[in-house]
Every structure is written in C-alpha cells, then in structure tokens.
Amino acid sequence: MAESKNNDAFVEFERVQKSYDGETLVVKDLNLTLPKGEFLTMLGPSGSGKTTCLMMLAGFETATHGDIRLDGVGINNIPPHKRGIGMVFQNYALFPHMTIAENLSFPLEVRKIGKSEREEKVKRALDMVEMGDFGGRRPAQLSGGQQQRVALSRALVFEPELVLMDEPLGALDKQLREKMQFEITNLAHSLGITTVYVTHDQTEALTMSDRVAVFDDGRIQQCAPPDQLYEEPDNSFVAQFIGENNTLLGTIKEIKGDQAVVQLDDGELIDCKPINVSKVGERTRVSIRPERVEFNKERLQPGAHTLKAEVLEFIYMGDIFRTRLRVAGNDEFIVKTRNAPDQVRLTPGTQVDIGWLPRDCRALDA
Ligand SMILES: Nc1ncnc2c1ncn2[C@@H]1O[C@H](COP(=O)(O)OP(=O)(O)O)[C@@H](O)[C@H]1O
C-alpha cells in the first residue's frame, strides 16, 4: 500500500448502518476512528454486530448507510487485492491440500511476488511464530494451536498494514490462548500493524488492546483504553459487562457538581459520582467494584456516608480474600481484599460498616 495520508485516521467508520433484510438494523450509527498502529478490540455479546463490522471493513459486506474508509479511501473503491488487509478467523481456514509453506506462499503468488522473494518471506513469517520447521507438513498434521499460528503468519506474510481477527483463539484451550494473546499483541506492536480484533471474552480484550470498543445491540456503548473502561464505565451495560461489579438500586436525592447522594431502596444514603444521571428524583443503578469497597473507617473521607452490611461468607483465595455481604437487601455484594499481613478476615454472621470514596461509586442508568 502507498505511503499513508493520515496516521490519525487510518481506519474510519462514519455513521455506518447495516441491515441484512432491509428492515432491522444490526449496526446502528457507528462512528469509530483508528490511528495507525493501534490495536483495537471490538468486544460484545453474541449478535451485537462485531463480525458484521469486520466484514464491512474487509469489504465483504457493504454498509447500508455511511462510509468506511481505509487511509482516506472508501473501502468499496479499493479493489480487493489492493486492500492490504490480513485476516484471521476462528476456524483457521488453511487450505488442507497444501503444505504449510504453500499456504503461506499463496497470498504472495496472488500479489505476483517472485519465487525467491516468496521463499524468503514465507521463511521469515514462519520463524516469527516459531513454526519454521513445519513448512513441509499439511494442516492436518498440526495441532490446533500450531494451525492457528500458521493462520496468523499467513495473515502477516504479505506485510499488511491492517489485520482483522475474528475470535481467532476461540477454539484453543486456556493456556495456549493466553500464550497466543501475548504473541499476537507483541507481533502487532513490533511490526506496527493496525489491528481490529473481535472477541466476546472481556479478559482477552482488556489484556490485549490499546482501546476496546464495547458493542451492544449494534452500537458502541463505550470506546476507551482498558483501565478507563474498567474504572470509569459510562453506563450500566459497560459496568456489568466488564469485570465484576456490585450494583445497588436507588433514587437521586441530591446532585452537586461531581458528587451525588443516592437514597437506596431500603432508605439508606450513599455518596457517589453522577455519571449518566442528571436530576433529583431520577432512578439510578449505582456501581462499585469489589476491590474499592472499604470497611476500614480510617480509610474513608471524613463525613462519608457508610452502609450497614452483614457478612455472609468469607472465601480464602490465596492472594485475595473474597467476602460476600448482604447490603441494602443485596445478598451478592462482593468485597475483594488483598491478602496483606494486616488484612482483616471478616467473620460470617458479623455486622460491619462499609463505605468508599465517592469517585469509585458511579451513579448510572437504572
Ligand atoms: N449474513 C447475514 N444475514 C442475515 N443476518 C445476519 C447475517 N450475519 C449476521 N446477521 C445478523 O446480524 C446480527 C449481528 O450479527 P454479527 O455481526 O455476527 O454479531 P457478532 O459477531 O457480534 O456475534 C445478528 O442478529 C445476526 O443474526
């Protein structure tokens, strides 16, 4: 592909909509811009429109409305062989009748690259994924993990500027999946490849990505770096979908700037930060991460509201303690604490006061 025109907007979705049947929109007004070299993950439940977006970006499906541009040019105006997009899917899709080396050579032949250069590139691409010794084998003679490595190196062999991956590790066992997650991000970053990665696995998304776009119902609910997504969810869907989360239902009692008081349904008051709520009387679902709950009063702000909680269960997990509490009628309220020498182990049946910093407790849509 020619020299890039705009490194800040290498991939652009602008007001993209997609309908397969002319009635229901499976992608609704999608806006997304990727700078060159970014590793972006589309994360969301099954049916939320991730694969559809990837297929439109690859040029295999057309958008019903809106524009998708690659380096400033509409994707449907670039002939397929000039798109320079590498692709990896869950079911590898290696050609079974070809050897591994022939599989890798194929995308280079399509691009009319000469024999000696092909051999050199194939060798380099296989070495990159530590499969250099397997060029003469056929796909059926490799394990699932090895096949997926080959699929990855085949997607990279022609040095694409953009790689699209759709649940590429879904068929692998946990250990191999974690190893491959690490290999893929390392390769993408060291080669400076722009990557759009699709998964429904939130841990995978958080650990691999520069940014994660959380999909639900054909819309991006939030697009942010992993730490921001986890610590500052914009709405209840994102708070619930990413990581473990405690929620309590209530009504806004007071709002001043970035602090709010919420009256929980059992009457107690708590402090939180208003996010997508705006007025007194509005229903809200407050969200607090299990590791941000405090039962040591000295660590709370003076004047902070606290809540009465009953300890239901204490689980020793080695590095952390996981304690289940009853809070405002919710029996599944979880607190996680680090196993430090001075850490208190709460005893089931006892009562404690819990609290938090208002900024760690977010008042979201009910
Ligand atoms: N080729 C197709 N024809 C008709 N409907 C489709 C097609 N592909 C996907 N869909 C529908 O579009 C929606 C989004 O699907 P998809 O993009 O595959 O979601 P995801 O990858 O997030 O699971 C789903 O409701 C799915 O049934």
Ligand SMILES: [Mg+2]
């Ligand atoms: Mg999919």
